[in-house]
Amino acid sequence: MADGDDLLADFKVAIVGLGVMGGSLALALDGSCKALYGVDSDQKTLALASELGILGRVGEDPIEILPLADVIILASPVSVIIEYLARLPDLLPDKAMVLDIGSTKAEIVRHMQALPPRFDPIGGHPMCGKEVNGLANADARLFQGATFAFTPLERTSPRARSLCSQLAAAIGAQSLWLTPETHDRWTAATSHFPYLLANSLAATTPIEAAPLVGAGFRSTARLAVSSPRMMRDILATNASDVLASIAGFKNRLEQIETLIRANNLDALEALFIEGADQHRALTSSRT
Numbered sequence: 001m002a003d004g005d006d007l008l009a010d011f012k013v014a015i016v017g018l019g020v021m022g023g024s025l026a027l028a029l030d031g032s033c034k035a036l037y038g039v040d041s042d043q044k045t046l047a048l049a050s051e052l053g054i055l056g057r058v059g060e061d062p063i064e065i066l067p068l069a070d071v072i073i074l075a076s077p078v079s080v081i082i083e084y085l086a087r088l089p090d091l092l093p094d095k096a097m098v099l100d101i102g103s104t105k106a107e108i109v110r111h112m113q114a115l116p117p118r119f120d121p122i123g124g125h126p127m128c129g130k131e132v133n134g135l136a137n138a139d140a141r142l143f144q145g146a147t148f149a150f151t152p153l154e155r156t157s158p159r160a161r162s163l164c165s166q167l168a169a170a171i172g173a174q175s176l177w178l179t180p181e182t183h184d185r186w187t188a189a190t191s192h193f194p195y196l197l198a199n200s201l202a203a204t205t206p207i208e209a210a211p212l213v214g215a216g217f218r219s220t221a222r223l224a225v226s227s228p229r230m231m232r233d234i235l236a237t238n239a240s241d242v243l244a245s246i247a248g249f250k251n252r253l254e255q256i257e258t259l260i261r262a263n264n265l266d267a268l269e270a271l272f273i274e275g276a277d278q279h280r281a282l283t284s285s286r287t
Contacts, residue, residue: 007159008033008166011097014069016062016084018045020130021101022075023138028171030054030140039065045135066091071163074100078108078233085111088119097160099124099167103187103230105151105180107237112153120160123151123180125187126173131226144172151180188241192234193249196242198223 012035015022019040026036026049038049038058049058059065062084066072072088074081081102088098095118102108105123112121128146130137148168152161161177168175178186202224205217235242252271259268 006166007163008170010034011070011163012037012068013071013073014039014066015073015075016040016066017074017076017080018049018058018135018138019075020133020135020137020139021126021142022073023049023135024140024142025073025075025101025126025171026054027052027138027140028143029167032167032170033071035068037065037068040135048135062087062091066096067094069096071097071099074098074102076102077227077230078102078104078237081108082111085115089116092119095119097163098122099160099164101125103191103234104237105149105183109151109153109180113155117155120155120157121153122156122160122164123153123183124164125149125151125183126168126171127187127191128173129226131222131224133227141172143168146173147176148173149176149178149183151178151183184238185241185244188238188245192231192238192242193245195223195226195231195234196246197249 009032011033013029013033014037015026016039018026018038022038022040026038029036035056036054038046038055039060039062040046040049040058041060043060046058046060049055057065057068066088072092074084076084081100085098085100085108088096098112098115098119098121100108100112101124103125105125109121109123112119112123115121126143126146126148128142130139130142148164148171150161150164150168165175198221201217202221205213205221256268256271259265259271
């Protein structure tokens with residue numbers, strides 16, 4: 001089969017982790033592949049997945065589900081993904097493609113390197129999500145227009161690359177290929193640090209100000225309620241890049257503080273214009 005053929009339609013896909021991301025991916029892939037399976041440790045999630053009727057088989061025990069699939073997609077928190085990568089050689093006696101959709105990439109790809117040769121691994125991360133969790137909040141449209149970053153290993157086959165491109169297109173996302181290190185550096189600035197900022201903003205806003213909380217505060221602090229477990233794993237595997245983002249932000253905030261204390265309003269306005277221009281540049285273009 002050539003790389004340009006419809007690979008996805010011929011593959012059986014198992015998704016490990018049926019939360020909002022894994023569940024949304026299952027919904028978005030419905031009808032695009034030969035078969036869909038699901039693995040999750042939560043009984044309520046498994047019951048809801050069965051009710052949805054889009055998965056050919058769901059279960060708690062990966063050893064009963066994963067051998068049925070040609071493609072394994074790990075859609076769990078980063079620490080769980082790493083645990084699964086260590087277990088895959090015992091869970092799967094046959095060859096399989098392995099894709100993860102975790103929030104950090106360098107550490108995951110390092111563990112993928114240790115997989116036996118029968119596995120064809122590749123890192124991935126769709127740049128979308130919700131601040132709420134669980135399969136009940138899954139949405140097939142979640143990936144529409146989003147960037148799906150892929151971080152291939154040297155051993156990743158052209159076939160796996162082609163399949164990932166087709167998967168991204170099938171769910172309405174746009175593929176972006178980059179190194180794990182570049183991914184982690186960029187997402188530290190665009191995703192991981194913004195959570196810290198939003199959470200800190202919420203934590204330091206006095207509760208008596210609640211009557212004046214409006215759309216501006218809600219949109220700025222929206223990420224504050226993202227999964228603490230997920231963010232803990234992210235910070236454990238991308239600390240240096242996040243710390244660099246913190247340092248850059250602290251420097252900028254110190255500049256603003258200095259200008260406020262000096263009542264230098266012209267210089268403050270210039271900084272704000274600079275920031276607004278940077279925002280327009282970041283949000284009006286795609287790499």
